[in-house]
Structure formats: C-alpha cells, structure tokens
Amino acid sequence: MLANRKLILAHFWLAFGVFGVALTLGAWQMFIRSPIGTWLSNPELYYRSLTAHGTVMGYVFPTLVAMGFGYAISESALEQRLVGVRWAWTGFWLIVIGSIMAVIPIALGRASVLYTFYPPLIGNVFYYLGVVLVVVGSWIWVALMSINLRVWRKAHPGAPVPLAMFANVAGSYLWAWTAVGAALELLLQIIPVAAGLKNTIDAGLARVFFSWTLHAIVYFWLVPTYIAYYTLVPRAIGGRIYSDTMARISFILFLVVAMPIGMHHTFADPQVGAGFKFIHSAFTALVALPTLLTVFTICASIEIAARLRGGRGLFGWIRALPWDNPMLLALAFSFVMLGFGGAGGLINMSYQLDASIHNTQWITGHFHLIFGGAIVIMYFAIAYDLWPHLTGRELIDVRLIRTQLWLWFIGMIVTTFPWHWVGILGMPRRMAYFDFGDPAIAPQALSVTFSAIGGFILLTSGILFLVVLARGMRAPQADAGPYRFALAVHQPTTVPVALNTYALWVALMIGLTLTNYGYPIVTLALTEGTSVPAVYVGAQ
Amino acid sequence: MSVEETHENGSASAEVAARVERRWATIAVIIIVAMALLAAFAGIHRATMPQPRVETTDPSRIHLSGEFVESNLGSVLEANGNVTVRAIGQQYSFTPACIVVPVDTPITLRATSADVVHGILVQGTNINTMLVPGYVSEQLMRFTRTGDYLMPCQEFCSFGHEGMWGKVRVIDKTEFADRAKGGGRLSCVGQ
Numbered sequence: 206m207l208a209n210r211k212l213i214l215a216h217f218w219l220a221f222g223v224f225g226v227a228l229t230l231g232a233w234q235m236f237i238r239s240p241i242g243t244w245l246s247n248p249e250l251y252y253r254s255l256t257a258h259g260t261v262m263g264y265v266f267p268t269l270v271a272m273g274f275g276y277a278i279s280e281s282a283l284e285q286r287l288v289g290v291r292w293a294w295t296g297f298w299l300i301v302i303g304s305i306m307a308v309i310p311i312a313l314g315r316a317s318v319l320y321t322f323y324p325p326l327i328g329n330v331f332y333y334l335g336v337v338l339v340v341v342g343s344w345i346w347v348a349l350m351s352i353n354l355r356v357w358r359k360a361h362p363g364a365p366v367p368l369a370m371f372a373n374v375a376g377s378y379l380w381a382w383t384a385v386g387a388a389l390e391l392l393l394q395i396i397p398v399a400a401g402l403k404n405t406i407d408a409g410l411a412r413v414f415f416s417w418t419l420h421a422i423v424y425f426w427l428v429p430t431y432i433a434y435y436t437l438v439p440r441a442i443g444g445r446i447y448s449d450t451m452a453r454i455s456f457i458l459f460l461v462v463a464m465p466i467g468m469h470h471t472f473a474d475p476q477v478g479a480g481f482k483f484i485h486s487a488f489t490a491l492v493a494l495p496t497l498l499t500v501f502t503i504c505a506s507i508e509i510a511a512r513l514r515g516g517r518g519l520f521g522w523i524r525a526l527p528w529d530n531p532m533l534l535a536l537a538f539s540f541v542m543l544g545f546g547g548a549g550g551l552i553n554m555s556y557q558l559d560a561s562i563h564n565t566q567w568i569t570g571h572f573h574l575i576f577g578g579a580i581v582i583m584y585f586a587i588a589y590d591l592w593p594h595l596t597g598r599e600l601i602d603v604r605l606i607r608t609q610l611w612l613w614f615i616g617m618i619v620t621t622f623p624w625h626w627v628g629i630l631g632m633p634r635r636m637a638y639f640d641f642g643d644p645a646i647a648p649q650a651l652s653v654t655f656s657a658i659g660g661f662i663l664l665t666s667g668i669l670f671l672v673v674l675a676r677g678m679r680a681p682q683a684d685a686g687p688y689r690f691a692l693a694v695h696q697p698t699t700v701p702v703a704l705n706t707y708a709l710w711v712a713l714m715i716g717l718t719l720t721n722y723g724y725p726i727v728t729l730a731l732t733e734g735t736s737v738p739a740v741y742v743g744a745q
Numbered sequence: 746m747s748v749e750e751t752h753e754n755g756s757a758s759a760e761v762a763a764r765v766e767r768r769w770a771t772i773a774v775i776i777i778v779a780m781a782l783l784a785a786f787a788g789i790h791r792a793t794m795p796q797p798r799v800e801t802t803d804p805s806r807i808h809l810s811g812e813f814v815e816s817n818l819g820s821v822l823e824a825n826g827n828v829t830v831r832a833i834g835q836q837y838s839f840t841p842a843c844i845v846v847p848v849d850t851p852i853t854l855r856a857t858s859a860d861v862v863h864g865i866l867v868q869g870t871n872i873n874t875m876l877v878p879g880y881v882s883e884q885l886m887r888f889t890r891t892g893d894y895l896m897p898c899q900e901f902c903s904f905g906h907e908g909m910w911g912k913v914r915v916i917d918k919t920e921f922a923d924r925a926k927g928g929g930r931l932s933c934v935g936q
C-alpha cells in the first residue's frame with residue numbers, strides 16, 4: 206500500500222480537474238470556429254479560451270501527472286517511504302497558487318498571448334509569474350526524485366535501480382533542463398518588460414529560447430506514457446518486459462537527444478541561419494530512435510504475454526491477447542496514434558517538407574494526435590491502474606472504462622485527421638473564425654465540422670473518465686495489494702554503471718544543448734538593434 | 746528438467762533475444778541515417794531552403810527610411826528579369842494587401858513586421874515564412890500558374906489575427922512587363 210496516497214491523489218485530482226476544464230474550453234473553441242457554430246461576435250473570448258486551454262494542457266496537467274506518478278513510483282518501485290513529503294506538498298501548493306495567479310489575468314483578457322507567449326506581445330505580469338511558480342513547484346519534484354533515489358542507493362549499493370524509477374528520474378532531469386529555455390526567456394526577457402522595467406524586447410531571441418523548451422517538453426510529457434508501456438502494460442496482461450536493457454537505453458536516448466533539436470520549430474524564422482536549422486533537423490531524426498526501440502520491445506513484450514496464454518503462429522498470437530483489458534486497449538490505441546502522429550512528425554522535422562505545413566492546422570493535428578492522443582490515453586490508463594491503490598477501493602466500471610477509451614481514440618481520429626487535411630490545403634492555425642462564405646475557404650468547411658464533432662466526442666470521453674474516477678472513490682473497499690511493476694524476461698541482477706546512473710548522460714545532454722544552442726543564442730544576444738517595442742495586450 | 750538445463754535454456758534464450766535486439770537496433774539506425782541523408786541531399790540539391798542569412802531592421806523606423814518605406818513596397822521588375830517583392834505585416838494587415846507577380850519568373854520576397862510576430866503563407870504553395878519584428882525574411886518563390894491565391898497570416902498576432910488575410914495575384918508575364926514599364930512599385934491596386 207502506498208504511504209502518501211493523499212499526496213498522490215491530490216496531484217491526480219488537480220491534474221484531471223483542470224484537464225476537464227481545458228477540455229471543455231477546447232471543444233467550445235472547435236464549435237465556435239466551425240460552420241455549425243455561429244460566429245463569435247467577440248473573437249477576443251476565443252483567444253482567452255485558447256490561452257487557458259494551452260497553458261493548462263501544456264504546463265499544468267502533464268506536469269502534475271508526471272509528479273503524482275513519480276511519487277507513486279518512488280514509493281512503490283523503491284519500496285521506501287517518500288523522503289521530503291513536506292517539500293512535495295510545498296511543490297503542489299506552488300502549482301495551485303501559480304495556476305490561480307495565471308488564470309485570473311487570462312480570464313480578464315489581459316494575457317491572451319497563448320501558452321507560447323509570442324513576444325513582443327506582452328500580457329499581464331501575473332500570468333508569467335504564475336507559469337514560473339508552476340515550473341518552480343515542479344523543480345521541487347525533480348529534486349525530490351533525485352534525493353529519494355540517492356537515499357535508496359545508499360541502502361542498496363551497486364544494485365540495479367528498478368526500471369520504473371530509473372525512467373522516472375531520467376524524465377525529471379530532462380524536464381529540469383528543458384524548462385531552462387522558457388525560464389530564461391521569462392526571467393531575462395519577458396518579465397522585466399511585463400513589469401514595466403523595460404519596454405523593448407528581442408522577439409527573435411525569445412523565440413529561440415522558447416524553442417529550447419518547446420520540443421523537449423513533449424518528451425517530458427511522453428515519459429510517464431513510456432513508463433506505462435514498459436512497466437505497467439506487460440504486468441497488466443501477464444507478460445514480461447522483453448528487454449530491461451533496451452528500456453534503459455530508450456530512456457537514456459530521450460535524455461540525450463530530446464534536448465538539442467528545438468530549432469526545427471524555427472525553420473521558417475529569419476533570425477536563425479540555415480546551418481543550425483539543419484543540425485537540429487538531423488538531431489530530430491535521431492529522436493525517432495528511442496521510439497523505434499520502444500515499439501519493438503513493447504510488441505515483443507506483449508507477444509510474450511500472448512504466447513504464455515497459448516497464442517500460436519506468426520500473427521495468430523495477436524488473437525490470444527486479452528483485448529478486454531483496458532491497459533491493453535489503451536496501449537493499442539496509443540500505438541496507432543503514435544504511428545500516425547510520428548509519421549507526421551517526420552514531415553514536420555524535415556528541413557524542406559516543413560515549409561508546406563508550417564503553422565497550418567496540420568501542426569495542431571499532429572500534436573493533438575501525439576500528446577492528446579498517444580500520451581494522454583496512457584495517462585488515463587495510469588490513473589485507472591493506480592486508482593485502487595490510492596483509494597483502497599476497486600474500480601468496477603470496466604465496461605465504462607473500455608467505452609471511455611474507445612471514445613477517446615475515435616474522438617482523436619475524428620478531430621485530428623481533418624485538421625491534417627485542411628493543413629495541407631493551407632488553413633492557418635489559431636484563428637478565431639473563418640469566412641466559410643469565401644469560395645476559396647468553403648471546401649474546408651466540412652473538414653472543420655468533423656473536427657468539431659470529434660471535439661465533442663472527446664469531451665464526452667473526458668467526462669466519462671472523471672465519472673469513473675469519482676465512482677471509484679465510493680466503490681466497495683478492497684485491498685489491491687502492493688503496487689507492482691512488470692518484470693523483465695531476464696530480470697537484471699547487475700547493470701553496467703552507464704545504464705544505472707545519469708552523470709554521463711546529463712553531461713551529454715547539457716553539452717549537446719550548449720553546442721546546438723550556444724552559438725545562435727550568443728550571436729543573437731550580441732547583435733545590435735534587434736530589440737523592438739513591446740506591444741501590451743489589452744492595453745487600449 | 747535439471748537446474749543446469751534450465752540455466753542453459755536461459756542463456757540460449759538470452760542470446761536469441763540479444764541477437765534479435767541487435768538486428769532491430771541496426772534497422773532503426775539505418776532508417777534514421779537514411780532519413781538524415783535524404784534531408785541532406787534534398788537540402789543541398791533542391792530548392793526550398795530555409796533562409797541562409799540573418800538580416801536585421803529596426804521596426805520603429807521602417808516607415809521613415811530604408812528598404813521598407815511605403816513607396817518601396819510592392820513588386821518591382823529587376824534589370825535581369827527577376828522580380829523582387831517587398832512587403833510588411835502589421836496588426837492586422839499586409840502592405841500591400843494584394844501582391845501582384847508574373848507567372849514563371851524567379852521572385853524574391855523580402856518582408857518584415859512593423860510590430861509583433863506575423864507569418865506569410867500562400868495557400869496551395871510551399872511559400873511559408875515568419876515575419877519577426879527586427880529581422881528581414883527572405884523567400885525565393887516561383888508560380889507555375891496564374892490566378893489568385895489566399896495569403897493568410899499564419900501566426901497569432903493578437904485579437905485581430907483571424908482577419909489578417911492578404912492575396913497574391915499571379916498574372917501573365919507580358920502583362921506584368923507592360924505594367925512595370927512606367928517604373929515604380931506594383932500591387933493589385935488600380936488593376
């Protein structure tokens with residue numbers, strides 16, 4: 206039984222609560238910009254809503270899931286009481302305060318800069334300070350994960366760190382360093398301007414800082430999902446992890462190569478030269494490697510489960526899998542969405558192909574498929590898996606859970622596929638409405654309508670998810686036993702130091718970031734006359 | 746089954762696993778290397794290159810002097826037959842709002858922003874670039890058929906973003922040359 210159930214539950218409930226709100230906003234946005242919704246007389250409300258949706262979904266929700274899951278892993282995988290519980294609560298409350306601080310100016314229309322900030326647009330200073338508090342709260346978690354592992358290592362000298370914890374700490378280090386880019390942008394550039402201490406800002410440099418965070422943050426969102434792939438799915442369906450080593454290599458690769466690639470977000474920007482864009486493009490290709498390794502290892506792991514259940518033949522084993530198991534269902538949906546989203550990602554990261562779809566609705570389709578689809582569906586699975594251990598009660602609505610996962614999958618496909626399509630046609634993103642009366646835009650109306658319908662399917666699924674969790678709080682009591690993680694076919698008794706520690710990999714991560722970002726940042730910072738007047742949002 | 750046999754089976758299966766893993770890792774690496782080579786090849790040999798140079802300009806002065814003063818915006822036929830288009834984006838329009846260019850001609854688009862970040866995207870083409878205040882964006886383009894193209898601002902630029910739609914009008918080469926005879930900068934206005 207987990208000792209700090211209240212702490213973990215607090216993180217999950219806050220995460221899924223704000224997720225529900227942001228999901229509702231998202232569905233409303235799709236309705237309002239589609240031909241079935243009437244035109245909004247005040248597009249300003251749309252951008253407020255969009256800022257809130259992005260800020261919650263990008264910063265608050267995944268961070269809280271990673272933190273809650275991280276605490277659960279630390280306690281159960283290490284079989285050790287969480288060290289620093291008071292600090293953990295401090296981090297939690299910082300996130301609560303930060304979120305409230307950020308959401309008030311958003312609601313008042315004083316911070317409609319979207320979650321990507323867009324200087325020289327400058328919103329109310331409390332919006333940025335709120336985001337900073339959320340990040341600081343999460344850094345406390347990073348420190349705690351590191352400290353807990355250290356305490357465990359002292360008690361178990363030389364022993365292999367359990368895979369779930371190894372991945373969890375790798376994810377926390379990735380986050381700590383990833384967040385530095387946006388933190389530099391906020392602290393050095395935006396907040397002084399928002400606070401009125403300065404009135405000019407280098408928008409180009411700010412975009413480079415932000416790209417440092419913007420891509421690797423996706424891999425931080427992804428880590429809980431990958432931990433679930435490796436350590437929850439095989440256990441839930443009676444299989445084994447095909448290779449513990451492959452799993453460790455995948456997480457290490459994410460740590461090393463997820464960071465120095467963000468400039469592929471600036472392919473179309475004038476402030477970065479072609480050389481560094483190319484280097485980042487090549488590095489982005491590398492980041493497909495850990496995912497390819499993972500897809501292989503997980504497929505092999507579930508094949509083991511199928512063969513243990515009597516599955517035969519080259520593909521016949523697939524039928525022997527327990528398809529009514531929610532964890533397997535979530536995995537299958539997640540893989541399908543990861544496949545489509547990943548293929549789209551290869552197009553986005555291509556030096557040349559990117560031009561066709563840069564900043565179109567394609568991009569929105571791509572990252573909703575990866576994050577909202579492949580990643581979030583596993584967050585659901587994690588919550589379902591953990592819930593009995595957090596509440597001491599059994600989740601009995603298995604059919605409802607399956608329906609919820611199906612709806613999420615269908616909703617994501619119905620939402621994002623039309624977005625990809627209109628993106629190819631050149632529909633720009635982040636628009637409050639379109640003039641579907643224009644003959645040049647009219648053919649896109651049907652696709653946008655489908656997306657809006659998908660949005661409501663997703664909303665239905667999200668509500669079902671919250672209903673299942675809430676009902677789980679009042680279900681009959683049942684002892685779920687200790688929380689366990691999947692074992693490997695060859696459970697390691699010793700692991701090479703390089704696969705059991707982080708020093709080398711963290712050094713590589715920082716080194717590669719400095720080589721891939723150092724020169725462009727320094728040259729931009731030294732270039733004279735690139736600071737432009739700030740444009741304050743809602744200042745009229 | 747004796748203990749020893751189990752152990753032997755174990756190490757044999759570990760060997761199989763290691764071999765399969767190595768094979769998969771090799772395939773994955775080959776895929777990635779091939780992708781990188783493709784990108785390098787296309788980057789070196791084909792068009793659609795990201796902008797190579799970084800040029801700066803002061804947005805608070807572009808109306809007063811230099812390349813982007815109002816009278817210099819629009820299309821101009823250069824002596825070598827190429828066309829240069831200069832444009833700016835501002836909240837919430839492009840100047841010129843409608844760009845006119847000849848078909849089948851190498852065109853250089855030079856553009857910047859007068860205030861916040863905007864973007865230029867020409868629908869139905871792969872012309873797509875950001876306008877970041879303080880910096881000049883340059884994009885080479887060439888249209889293969891005449892007609893009107895929509896040119897929305899593709900980057901959120903505050904509350905009027907959804908209304909920021911420009912246009913590109915691609916006309917016949919001789920017609921463009923005719924109109925360019927008098928010198929000056931061309932746009933769709935007065936056509």
Ligand SMILES: [Cu+2]
Nearest residue numbers: 863898902909
């Ligand atoms: Cu604009």
